[in-house]
């Protein structure tokens with residue numbers, strides 16, 4: 288830090304990471320509802336283009352900035368810099384900033400943003416990278432997904448969440464595995480992210496030296512614009528598609544930048560599909576979603592939706608990770624809101640045509 292940068296004048300930034308469905312929104316909702324006397328600006332980025340995450344956040348006085356620009360590792364850095372710069376113009380309006388990354392993002396480029404841009408660096412300091420992991424699914428994720436390992440390796444604080452879904456033996460295995468990847472992070476166990484907020488925010492935990500030992504190029508990465516390098520094969524779809532687009536969007540992990548930890552070597556492709564309908568018939572929808580998640584569950588990394596059921600005045604929120612699905616009423620539909628059902632699946636090798644047609648068959652007559 289230079290002499291001109293006074294840490295107490297810099298707004299602390301927490302980068303919230305964790306694989307799809309681990310519990311990031313659950314943690315954010317806790318932060319937004321708890322009575323802590325702090326004012327947070329929240330920046331969310333999500334994969335899947337119908338903007339459901341914002342709807343799943345509790346209504347609060349905090350300001351939420353949504354960025355749906357697809358892969359955060361390529362396209363969002365420029366946006367993130369601009370968003371933070373705009374926030375800084377209203378500096379006294381916030382005590383802290385939280386950036387929630389999409390579940391499949393590598394947190395490193397997001398963290399880099401707070402070192403690369405001079406204006407941002409002068410006004411904000413990276414406080415900690417907090418990773419939420421799903422105790423039930425993390426071991427499997429670490430086997431098949433490099434981003435999940437990057438997220439754990441990079442974190443300063445790790446919440447081992449969903450402890451209710453595993454035995455104490457499984458939990459001990461999870462902790463051992465996580466510690467073997469990252470012995471430096473502070474671990475907390477949690478159910479529904481029920482951890483004291485002070486253990487997560489304003490930790491002063493981000494350790495640049497450790498990150499440089501992990502990634503000597505951390506401060507030297509060249510691409511701090513919205514552009515990817517010539518070898519990038521990410522689909523930069525959101526430039527082309529509007530909010531009503533229901534194309535299949537692919538996130539190829541064939542990306543191989545020749546530097547540092549930014550190396551998505553695995554060749555799996557994760558796709559997201561957004562389905563839309565009007566009112567649904569619950570007697571058709573629930574058997575359908577049960578069947579879909581039972582049969583295709585292993586490939587469904589994440590499912591979430593906001594649904595309108597015929598004659599039901601309330602919005603219904605449904606969510607799932609693999610075969611675990613939960614749903615509940617959220618609140619009344621507002622008069623100004625179109626009664627629209629939106630459902631997003633993120634996964635591998637899903638039969639999209641069948642999903643689309645069978646979802647359409649759940650429409651209320």
Ligand SMILES: Nc1nc2c(ncn2[C@@H]2O[C@H](COP(=O)(O)OP(=O)(O)OP(=O)(O)O)[C@@H](O)[C@H]2O)c(=O)[nH]1
Nearest residue numbers: 306307308309310311312313390448449478479606
């Ligand atoms: N059983 C159980 N379910 C949990 C727990 N924490 C969160 N969930 C559920 O897990 C699902 C995913 O939680 P979210 O907080 O939306 O996860 P996320 O990381 O924000 O998900 P993405 O934004 O899609 O990556 C939701 O259905 C939550 O209600 C927990 O400790 N135990």
